[in-house]
Amino acid sequence: MTNDTAAIPRRTALVTGASRGLGLALARALAGDGWNLIITARGADDLEKAAAESGATALAGDVADPAHRERLARAAGELGGLDLLVNNASTLGAVPLPALASYPADALAGAFATNVIAPLGLVQATLRGLRERRGAVINVSSDAAVRAYEGWGGYGATKAALELLSGVLAVEEPDVAVWWVDPGEMRTRMLADAVGEQEAAGAADPDTVARFLVDLVGRRPASGRVTR
Numbered sequence: 001m002t003n004d005t006a007a008i009p010r011r012t013a014l015v016t017g018a019s020r021g022l023g024l025a026l027a028r029a030l031a032g033d034g035w036n037l038i039i040t041a042r043g044a045d046d047l048e049k050a051a052a053e054s055g056a057t058a059l060a061g062d063v064a065d066p067a068h069r070e071r072l073a074r075a076a077g078e079l080g081g082l083d084l085l086v087n088n089a090s091t092l093g094a095v096p097l098p099a100l101a102s103y104p105a106d107a108l109a110g111a112f113a114t115n116v117i118a119p120l121g122l123v124q125a126t127l128r129g130l131r132e133r134r135g136a137v138i139n140v141s142s143d144a145a146v147r148a149y150e151g152w153g154g155y156g157a158t159k160a161a162l163e164l165l166s167g168v169l170a171v172e173e174p175d176v177a178v179w180w181v182d183p184g185e186m187r188t189r190m191l192a193d194a195v196g197e198q199e200a201a202g203a204a205d206p207d208t209v210a211r212f213l214v215d216l217v218g219r220r221p222a223s224g225r226v227t228r
Protein backbone atom coordinates (compact mmCIF):
# COMPACT_ATOMS: atom_id res chain seq x y z
CA MET A 1 0.00 0.00 0.00
CA THR A 2 1.40 3.44 -0.89
CA ASN A 3 1.46 6.32 1.53
CA ASP A 4 -0.19 9.10 -0.53
CA THR A 5 0.39 11.89 2.01
CA ALA A 6 4.15 11.24 1.94
CA ALA A 7 4.12 12.01 -1.80
CA ILE A 8 2.65 15.51 -1.32
CA PRO A 9 5.54 18.01 -1.34
CA ARG A 10 5.59 20.37 1.65
CA ARG A 11 4.89 23.98 0.88
CA THR A 12 7.52 26.52 1.89
CA ALA A 13 6.90 29.97 3.38
CA LEU A 14 9.20 32.82 4.36
CA VAL A 15 7.78 34.91 7.22
CA THR A 16 9.56 38.11 8.24
CA GLY A 17 9.23 39.48 11.76
CA ALA A 18 8.43 36.02 13.12
CA SER A 19 10.00 36.35 16.58
CA ARG A 20 6.93 37.91 18.24
CA GLY A 21 3.49 39.36 17.60
CA LEU A 22 1.65 38.48 14.41
CA GLY A 23 4.70 36.95 12.69
CA LEU A 24 5.28 34.48 15.54
CA ALA A 25 1.58 33.58 15.65
CA LEU A 26 1.58 33.04 11.89
CA ALA A 27 4.73 30.89 11.96
CA ARG A 28 3.07 28.68 14.60
CA ALA A 29 -0.15 28.46 12.59
CA LEU A 30 1.61 27.64 9.31
CA ALA A 31 3.81 25.02 10.99
CA GLY A 32 0.64 23.46 12.41
CA ASP A 33 -0.74 23.37 8.89
CA GLY A 34 2.31 21.43 7.67
CA TRP A 35 4.34 24.23 6.09
CA ASN A 36 8.10 24.27 5.83
CA LEU A 37 9.27 27.64 7.19
CA ILE A 38 12.08 30.15 6.91
CA ILE A 39 11.74 32.87 9.54
CA THR A 40 13.64 36.06 10.21
CA ALA A 41 13.92 38.96 12.68
CA ARG A 42 16.86 40.93 14.03
CA GLY A 43 16.91 39.55 17.59
CA ALA A 44 18.53 36.11 17.31
CA ASP A 45 17.50 34.74 20.74
CA ASP A 46 13.75 35.20 20.32
CA LEU A 47 13.99 34.01 16.72
CA GLU A 48 15.76 30.80 17.75
CA LYS A 49 13.02 30.15 20.33
CA ALA A 50 10.38 30.60 17.63
CA ALA A 51 12.28 28.27 15.30
CA ALA A 52 12.56 25.57 17.97
CA GLU A 53 8.76 25.62 18.32
CA SER A 54 7.92 25.52 14.65
CA GLY A 55 10.83 23.52 13.18
CA ALA A 56 11.64 26.56 11.03
CA THR A 57 14.98 27.54 9.53
CA ALA A 58 15.92 30.72 11.43
CA LEU A 59 18.08 33.38 9.80
CA ALA A 60 18.55 36.42 12.05
CA GLY A 61 19.11 39.78 10.40
CA ASP A 62 17.64 43.07 9.28
CA VAL A 63 15.30 42.92 6.27
CA ALA A 64 16.42 46.45 5.39
CA ASP A 65 19.88 45.02 4.65
CA PRO A 66 20.11 43.87 1.01
CA ALA A 67 22.76 41.25 1.92
CA HIS A 68 20.37 39.71 4.46
CA ARG A 69 17.59 39.62 1.90
CA GLU A 70 19.95 37.74 -0.44
CA ARG A 71 20.68 35.20 2.31
CA LEU A 72 16.96 34.67 2.81
CA ALA A 73 16.40 34.25 -0.93
CA ARG A 74 19.26 31.74 -1.16
CA ALA A 75 17.76 29.71 1.69
CA ALA A 76 14.41 29.76 -0.12
CA GLY A 77 16.10 28.62 -3.36
CA GLU A 78 17.79 25.73 -1.54
CA LEU A 79 14.35 24.55 -0.43
CA GLY A 80 13.08 24.67 -4.02
CA GLY A 81 11.54 28.16 -3.98
CA LEU A 82 8.72 29.79 -2.06
CA ASP A 83 5.01 29.06 -2.14
CA LEU A 84 4.38 31.98 0.21
CA LEU A 85 6.23 35.16 1.13
CA VAL A 86 4.86 37.08 4.12
CA ASN A 87 6.25 40.60 4.45
CA ASN A 88 5.24 41.19 8.06
CA ALA A 89 8.30 42.82 9.69
CA SER A 90 7.69 46.50 10.16
CA THR A 91 8.64 49.57 12.16
CA LEU A 92 6.52 52.41 13.51
CA GLY A 93 9.27 54.89 12.60
CA ALA A 94 9.71 57.69 15.13
CA VAL A 95 8.21 56.98 18.59
CA PRO A 96 6.35 58.66 20.28
CA LEU A 97 4.47 59.16 17.01
CA PRO A 98 5.29 62.76 15.98
CA ALA A 99 3.16 65.20 14.04
CA LEU A 100 4.31 65.58 10.44
CA ALA A 101 5.36 69.16 11.23
CA SER A 102 8.28 67.80 13.24
CA TYR A 103 8.79 64.34 11.69
CA PRO A 104 12.55 63.57 11.59
CA ALA A 105 13.57 62.84 7.99
CA ASP A 106 16.08 60.12 8.96
CA ALA A 107 13.43 58.20 10.92
CA LEU A 108 11.05 58.46 7.95
CA ALA A 109 13.74 57.20 5.55
CA GLY A 110 14.41 54.27 7.92
CA ALA A 111 10.72 53.42 8.06
CA PHE A 112 10.51 53.41 4.25
CA ALA A 113 13.60 51.16 4.11
CA THR A 114 12.01 48.55 6.41
CA ASN A 115 8.34 48.84 5.45
CA VAL A 116 8.58 49.45 1.68
CA ILE A 117 12.01 48.84 0.13
CA ALA A 118 12.60 45.61 2.10
CA PRO A 119 9.28 43.93 1.15
CA LEU A 120 9.80 44.82 -2.51
CA GLY A 121 13.41 43.62 -2.31
CA LEU A 122 12.28 40.27 -0.94
CA VAL A 123 9.65 39.96 -3.65
CA GLN A 124 12.29 40.67 -6.30
CA ALA A 125 14.75 38.19 -4.78
CA THR A 126 12.22 35.33 -4.56
CA LEU A 127 9.94 36.09 -7.53
CA ARG A 128 11.27 33.43 -9.88
CA GLY A 129 10.32 30.62 -7.48
CA LEU A 130 7.01 32.29 -6.62
CA ARG A 131 6.11 32.45 -10.32
CA GLU A 132 7.13 28.85 -11.01
CA ARG A 133 5.18 27.54 -8.01
CA ARG A 134 2.20 29.85 -8.55
CA GLY A 135 2.84 31.12 -5.06
CA ALA A 136 1.46 33.98 -3.01
CA VAL A 137 2.65 37.18 -1.33
CA ILE A 138 1.07 38.68 1.79
CA ASN A 139 2.13 42.24 2.50
CA VAL A 140 0.94 43.21 5.97
CA SER A 141 -0.49 46.73 5.89
CA SER A 142 -2.63 48.82 8.22
CA ASP A 143 -5.72 51.00 8.20
CA ALA A 144 -3.23 53.86 8.71
CA ALA A 145 -2.50 53.37 4.98
CA VAL A 146 -5.95 54.62 4.04
CA ARG A 147 -7.04 56.85 6.95
CA ALA A 148 -5.60 60.05 8.37
CA TYR A 149 -4.87 59.50 12.07
CA GLU A 150 -3.00 62.19 13.96
CA GLY A 151 0.61 61.10 14.53
CA TRP A 152 0.40 58.16 12.10
CA GLY A 153 1.48 60.10 8.99
CA GLY A 154 5.00 58.64 8.69
CA TYR A 155 4.06 55.00 9.32
CA GLY A 156 0.85 55.42 7.32
CA ALA A 157 2.76 56.81 4.34
CA THR A 158 4.98 53.70 4.30
CA LYS A 159 1.96 51.41 4.41
CA ALA A 160 0.21 53.42 1.67
CA ALA A 161 3.31 52.98 -0.49
CA LEU A 162 3.39 49.25 0.32
CA GLU A 163 -0.28 48.96 -0.72
CA LEU A 164 0.36 50.74 -4.03
CA LEU A 165 3.35 48.51 -4.77
CA SER A 166 1.22 45.48 -3.93
CA GLY A 167 -1.53 46.53 -6.32
CA VAL A 168 0.87 47.09 -9.20
CA LEU A 169 2.65 43.80 -8.45
CA ALA A 170 -0.70 42.02 -8.61
CA VAL A 171 -1.31 43.46 -12.09
CA GLU A 172 2.21 42.69 -13.31
CA GLU A 173 2.43 39.13 -11.91
CA PRO A 174 -0.71 37.21 -12.86
CA ASP A 175 0.81 33.87 -11.74
CA VAL A 176 1.35 35.09 -8.19
CA ALA A 177 -1.48 35.87 -5.75
CA VAL A 178 -0.79 39.16 -3.98
CA TRP A 179 -2.79 40.23 -0.94
CA TRP A 180 -2.23 43.40 1.04
CA VAL A 181 -3.84 42.83 4.37
CA ASP A 182 -5.12 45.23 7.04
CA PRO A 183 -5.03 42.94 10.10
CA GLY A 184 -6.81 45.33 12.46
CA GLU A 185 -5.45 46.23 15.89
CA MET A 186 -3.62 43.41 17.70
CA ARG A 187 -2.17 43.26 21.20
CA THR A 188 1.51 43.24 20.32
CA ARG A 189 4.61 45.20 21.28
CA MET A 190 4.16 47.45 18.24
CA LEU A 191 0.69 48.56 19.31
CA ALA A 192 1.83 48.96 22.93
CA ASP A 193 4.74 51.13 21.77
CA ALA A 194 2.29 53.30 19.83
CA VAL A 195 -0.69 53.64 22.18
CA GLY A 196 0.50 52.28 25.54
CA GLU A 197 0.22 48.85 27.21
CA GLN A 198 -3.23 49.49 28.68
CA GLU A 199 -4.97 50.42 25.43
CA ALA A 200 -3.14 47.68 23.50
CA ALA A 201 -4.31 45.03 25.96
CA GLY A 202 -7.87 45.38 24.64
CA ALA A 203 -6.92 44.63 21.02
CA ALA A 204 -7.31 41.34 19.17
CA ASP A 205 -5.16 38.28 19.83
CA PRO A 206 -2.60 37.87 16.99
CA ASP A 207 -3.42 34.11 16.97
CA THR A 208 -6.89 34.99 15.64
CA VAL A 209 -5.36 37.05 12.83
CA ALA A 210 -2.85 34.27 12.06
CA ARG A 211 -5.69 31.76 11.60
CA PHE A 212 -7.43 34.24 9.30
CA LEU A 213 -4.28 34.48 7.16
CA VAL A 214 -3.80 30.70 6.95
CA ASP A 215 -7.42 30.44 5.81
CA LEU A 216 -6.82 33.21 3.24
CA VAL A 217 -3.90 31.29 1.74
CA GLY A 218 -5.99 28.13 1.61
CA ARG A 219 -8.92 29.88 -0.11
CA ARG A 220 -6.64 31.73 -2.55
CA PRO A 221 -9.01 34.52 -3.56
CA ALA A 222 -8.02 36.89 -6.38
CA SER A 223 -5.23 39.34 -5.61
CA GLY A 224 -6.40 42.43 -3.75
CA ARG A 225 -6.74 44.36 -0.50
CA VAL A 226 -7.98 42.24 2.37
CA THR A 227 -9.42 43.52 5.65
CA ARG A 228 -9.91 41.21 8.57
Ligand SMILES: NC(=O)c1ccc[n+]([C@@H]2O[C@H](COP(=O)([O-])OP(=O)(O)OC[C@H]3O[C@@H](n4cnc5c(N)ncnc54)[C@H](OP(=O)(O)O)[C@@H]3O)[C@@H](O)[C@H]2O)c1
Pocket residue numbers: 016017018019020021022023040041042043044061062063064087088089090091114140141142143182183184185186187188189190191203206
Ligand atom coordinates in the same frame (compact mmCIF):
# COMPACT_ATOMS: atom_id res chain seq x y z
N1 LIG B 1 -0.20 45.47 16.16
C1 LIG B 1 -1.14 46.14 15.49
O1 LIG B 1 -2.13 46.61 16.08
C2 LIG B 1 -1.04 46.33 14.00
C3 LIG B 1 -2.09 46.97 13.33
C4 LIG B 1 -2.03 47.10 11.94
C5 LIG B 1 -0.95 46.58 11.26
N2 LIG B 1 0.06 45.95 11.92
C6 LIG B 1 1.16 45.37 11.15
O2 LIG B 1 1.28 43.99 11.51
C7 LIG B 1 2.62 43.55 11.31
C8 LIG B 1 3.12 42.84 12.57
O3 LIG B 1 3.16 43.78 13.61
P1 LIG B 1 3.25 43.36 15.15
O4 LIG B 1 2.27 44.21 15.86
O5 LIG B 1 3.21 41.88 15.29
O6 LIG B 1 4.72 43.93 15.52
P2 LIG B 1 5.77 43.50 16.64
O7 LIG B 1 5.13 42.78 17.75
O8 LIG B 1 6.55 44.73 16.93
O9 LIG B 1 6.72 42.45 15.87
C9 LIG B 1 7.50 42.89 14.80
C10 LIG B 1 8.39 41.76 14.33
O10 LIG B 1 9.18 42.23 13.23
C11 LIG B 1 10.57 42.10 13.55
N3 LIG B 1 11.26 43.21 12.89
C12 LIG B 1 11.07 44.53 13.06
N4 LIG B 1 11.90 45.24 12.29
C13 LIG B 1 12.63 44.33 11.61
C14 LIG B 1 13.67 44.43 10.65
N5 LIG B 1 14.13 45.62 10.25
N6 LIG B 1 14.21 43.29 10.13
C15 LIG B 1 13.74 42.08 10.53
N7 LIG B 1 12.76 41.92 11.44
C16 LIG B 1 12.22 43.04 11.97
C17 LIG B 1 10.63 42.11 15.08
O11 LIG B 1 11.77 41.47 15.62
P3 LIG B 1 13.14 42.30 15.91
O12 LIG B 1 12.75 43.57 16.59
O13 LIG B 1 13.95 41.37 16.77
O14 LIG B 1 13.76 42.52 14.57
C18 LIG B 1 9.38 41.28 15.38
O15 LIG B 1 9.65 39.90 15.17
C19 LIG B 1 3.42 44.81 10.93
O16 LIG B 1 3.55 44.87 9.52
C20 LIG B 1 2.54 45.94 11.42
O17 LIG B 1 2.78 47.14 10.71
C21 LIG B 1 0.05 45.82 13.28
